[in-house]
Amino acid sequence: MEDRSAVIKVLLFLTFPLRPSSAVTHTLEYSYTMVTLGSNFTSVGLLDGEEFMYYDSNTANMTPNTEWIKKVESDSSYWEKETGSVKFQRDWLIDKLNQIKVTEGVNTLQRVYGCEIDDNGTTRGYDKSIYNGKDFISLDLNTGTWTAVDERAKNFTEDWNPAYNNAAFWKNFVNRTCVERLKSYIPHSTKKEPGGSDEQSDERKTAVTVVVVLLLVLVAAAVVGFVIYKTKLCAFLRSGYVAARQSAEQ
Structure with missing residues (x-):
């Protein structure tokens, strides 16, 4: 839930206009x-x-x-x-x-x-x-x-x-x-205003990078979680199978 919330916040950052980050x-x-x-x-x-x-x-x-x-x-x-x-x-x-x-x-x-x-x-x-x-x-x-x-x-x-x-x-x-x-x-004046198109573009690129990295982390976490779940499931099934076989032999 926390990871999903973080993704939503970053997407909102990309959606709404950026404000100037410093004074001029x-x-x-x-x-x-x-x-x-x-x-x-x-x-x-x-x-x-x-x-x-x-x-x-x-x-x-x-x-x-x-x-x-x-x-x-x-x-x-x-x-x-x-x-x-x-x-x-x-x-x-x-x-x-x-x-x-x-x-x-x-x-x-x-x-x-x-x-x-x-x-x-x-x-x-x-x-x-x-x-x-x-x-x-x-x-x-x-x-x-x-x-x-x-x-x-x-x-x-x-x-x-x-x-x-x-x-x-x-x-x-x-x-x-x-x-x-x-x-x-x-x-x-030719002085560049903070929050101009170039700066906004850089900030958006940075935000996109953050989103991509975060998504990769989430995917990796999901894969690891699936592997762990599969391992535990196999162990559980194996132990159940062994127990059932031993019971049948007796």
Whole structure:
């Protein structure tokens, strides 16, 4: 009875639609990187880690890199605004690298901000600067203030916070504007959703394997049971035959 119940449960698993087995998080990120005072500047927009727009140093413009972003942001004013933002970030990075006591050789200052949305609707935002691969300045979205992660960044944050230097603007951007953009971009993401057709196919294959193995076990158990029953029956018949023969001889 227990084996039969197990088979029924597995068959029900195969019959009803599979639910996603894990959560998915979508991200929208903007990154600006300056290497050694203007010798190399790059900027990209990333949806779930894939580049959809970039700064073209040859044309000095922010440029669409996918067909879907060309359709979603078809207004030329959007790209003019993005280009203006890129140039502002480039000048900001150059200015800050000039003020930091940089070490000899190659030095990198990066500005990264963006937002995330979980499949349950939870959202998060972030805004930080990274110097030579380590966090330098971050925006505290609870207090709306800049935080110096590196000692050398205190000179900046001590000036910015009393003057409310753009903290409120960027807090609103990553918490609201960025999230609204991400929601409109998600349908164009190539990130595979958990529980998609490939994953469901794999899970069904696994379930089928379980059923086959279970059925083989049941068949084997039935064969063994039959053999044992037949052996006991033969022994019983043999003992009865012997007893009857002995009785007849007496």
